[in-house]
Amino acid sequence: MDSLEIIIKYWPKLLDGTLMTLKLTFLSVLIAAIISPFLSLTRANASPIAQAPLRLYISFIRGTPILAQLFLVYYGSGQFRLILQEWGLWGFFRDPFNCALLTFVLNTTAYQTEILRGGVMGVNRGEIEAGKALGMNKLRILQRIVFPHAYRIAWPALGNEIILMMKASALASVVTIFDILGRTRQIFSRTFDFSIYLWAAILYLCITAIFVLIWRQAELRLNKHIMPSDHLIVADDHLSAHKK
Amino acid sequence: MSKADLILEANDIYKSFGTVEVLKGISLEAKNHEVISILGASGSGKSTFLRCLNFLEIPTSGTIAFHGEPVNIVNGKPVNPKHIEAIRSRLGMVFQQFNLWTHRTAIENVMEGPIYVKKMAKNLAREKAESLLERVGLKDRMHMYPSQLSGGQQQRVAIARALAMEPDAILFDEPTSALDPELVGEVLKVMQSLAAEGRTMIVVTHEMAFARDVSSKVVFFHAGKIAEQGTPDEMFKNPKTEVFQKFISNI
Numbered sequence: 001m002d003s004l005e006i007i008i009k010y011w012p013k014l015l016d017g018t019l020m021t022l023k024l025t026f027l028s029v030l031i032a033a034i035i036s037p038f039l040s041l042t043r044a045n046a047s048p049i050a051q052a053p054l055r056l057y058i059s060f061i062r063g064t065p066i067l068a069q070l071f072l073v074y075y076g077s078g079q080f081r082l083i084l085q086e087w088g089l090w091g092f093f094r095d096p097f098n099c100a101l102l103t104f105v106l107n108t109t110a111y112q113t114e115i116l117r118g119g120v121m122g123v124n125r126g127e128i129e130a131g132k133a134l135g136m137n138k139l140r141i142l143q144r145i146v147f148p149h150a151y152r153i154a155w156p157a158l159g160n161e162i163i164l165m166m167k168a169s170a171l172a173s174v175v176t177i178f179d180i181l182g183r184t185r186q187i188f189s190r191t192f193d194f195s196i197y198l199w200a201a202i203l204y205l206c207i208t209a210i211f212v213l214i215w216r217q218a219e220l221r222l223n224k225h226i227m228p229s230d231h232l233i234v235a236d237d238h239l240s241a242h243k244k
Numbered sequence: 245m246s247k248a249d250l251i252l253e254a255n256d257i258y259k260s261f262g263t264v265e266v267l268k269g270i271s272l273e274a275k276n277h278e279v280i281s282i283l284g285a286s287g288s289g290k291s292t293f294l295r296c297l298n299f300l301e302i303p304t305s306g307t308i309a310f311h312g313e314p315v316n317i318v319n320g321k322p323v324n325p326k327h328i329e330a331i332r333s334r335l336g337m338v339f340q341q342f343n344l345w346t347h348r349t350a351i352e353n354v355m356e357g358p359i360y361v362k363k364m365a366k367n368l369a370r371e372k373a374e375s376l377l378e379r380v381g382l383k384d385r386m387h388m389y390p391s392q393l394s395g396g397q398q399q400r401v402a403i404a405r406a407l408a409m410e411p412d413a414i415l416f417d418e419p420t421s422a423l424d425p426e427l428v429g430e431v432l433k434v435m436q437s438l439a440a441e442g443r444t445m446i447v448v449t450h451e452m453a454f455a456r457d458v459s460s461k462v463v464f465f466h467a468g469k470i471a472e473q474g475t476p477d478e479m480f481k482n483p484k485t486e487v488f489q490k491f492i493s494n495i
Contacts, residue, residue, distance in 0.1 A: 124346075126339060126341050126342075126343035127344075127346070129300055129339070129343060130337075130339065130343035130344070130345065130405075132332065133298055133335075133336075133337035133339075134333065134356070134361055134409060135329045135331075135333025135361045136329075136357075136360060136361055137329055140360050144356065144360060145345060148347050149346075149347060152347065225346055225347045225348070225349075225389040226346070226389075226391055
């Protein structure tokens with residue numbers, strides 16, 4: 001079989017793997033995106049003592065390899081099987097997908113929190129004061145001033161983190177999950193044709209490229225307010241051209 | 245003057261940053277329709293005092309009463325902090341650095357307070373914002389972002405933003421100090437028209453002409469205390485203290 005025949009025969013499996021990679025990445029990034037704003041506020045504003053546990057967690061995540069974290073959750077949970085069974089959590093940890101998802105959520109939450117903290121701390125104090133002076137309450141100030149700016153500042157770094165997470169999700173294949181890499185290894189073990197790894201690389205490359213394109217368009221839209229007026233028109237044309 | 249005319253009353257305000265005492269017992273009252281100019285060298289505490297009036301700085305001790313309702317401050321903590329947001333919503337503020345929200349257009353900046361603090365309907369807020377921007381001469385710029393406006397234009401948007409809340413008094417914190425000299429005039433003109441329609445204003449400024457010609461009362465700060473106060477006429481013609489004499493002769 002040449003490599004074209006292999007791809008014709010096995011593309012449904014690769015597609016299935018692609019969907020798994022997207023699902024794992026999307027879910028972990030989404031769950032982290034819901035948690036990290038709260039944690040980033042704690043990191044930006046809370047007293048050093050109050051945020052000590054959070055810093056410990058972030059240091060641990062950033063200081064250890066994600067593969068080690070995955071093993072810790074997947075194999076480590078087996079060590080505590082009896083306790084987990086007692087708590088009714090064994091059903092969750094028995095499924096490798098859940099273990100991978102949990103690990104990736106814990107991992108990317110730590111990074112997203114730190115990225116967003118930089119954004120929160122980068123918001124112009126004066127604009128916050130203007131909100132206060134108008135009588136806005138704290139929640140409104142966060143919603144209308146702090147986070148709109150924080151996300152704009154953090155946007156490129158967040159995009160970077162999502163790409164890194166997408167590629168790190170290939171580690172899930174080590175704990176028996178059939179994502180892109182998992183399927184690729186499976187196909188290789190049947191065909192012994194190395195070119196299937198090339199197809200996998202192309203898949204990862206395509207996902208990244210599409211994501212970068214979407215993220216870029218969003219960035220242009222978010223940053224309308226700091227572009228000189230003629231660029232603004234160009235950006236608008238660019239966006240509307242894309243819609244068609 | 246009846247009691248009802250008293251809008252803002254600051255009593256014995258002290259403020260320290262660490263070990264540095266910036267305000268050393270300041271008392272000042274603002275009556276309805278009064279335009280008070282606060283003068284003083286930099287470091288004299290005038291901006292800090294103004295920021296204490298709407299609690300952007302919390303004084304170390306003292307009392308600030310708004311329409312006769314006092315907020316007492318003990319050990320740097322307001323005794324009834326719930327009042328603060330309500331007071332702020334009725335007390336406009338214009339900043340030296342404009343502090344417009346850069347991610348919103350001029351009209352969105354002006355609509356923000358009425359919609360999100362006063363819960364006004366969006367279309368009403370928009371109409372109001374349009375007429376206010378027209379009033380400060382920026383109707384044709386209302387869909388521009390702050391980065392596309394000059395300093396003077398930004399400051400006029402900021403004034404419109406303060407006016408949109410229909411405040412009982414407006415605080416101005418050196419509103420022209422960050423502007424190029426040729427842009428100062430357009431902002432002062434707007435402020436002058438506000439004074440002429442009887443708005444209550446407290447203005448920290450270095451514009452002597454404004455203090456002399458527009459305000460009804462001048463207060464001179466020196467080293468964290470009020471060194472001298474009076475009508476502009478008395479103050480500029482017969483300065484009583486040596487420090488104020490020296491201050492105006494240096495300008």
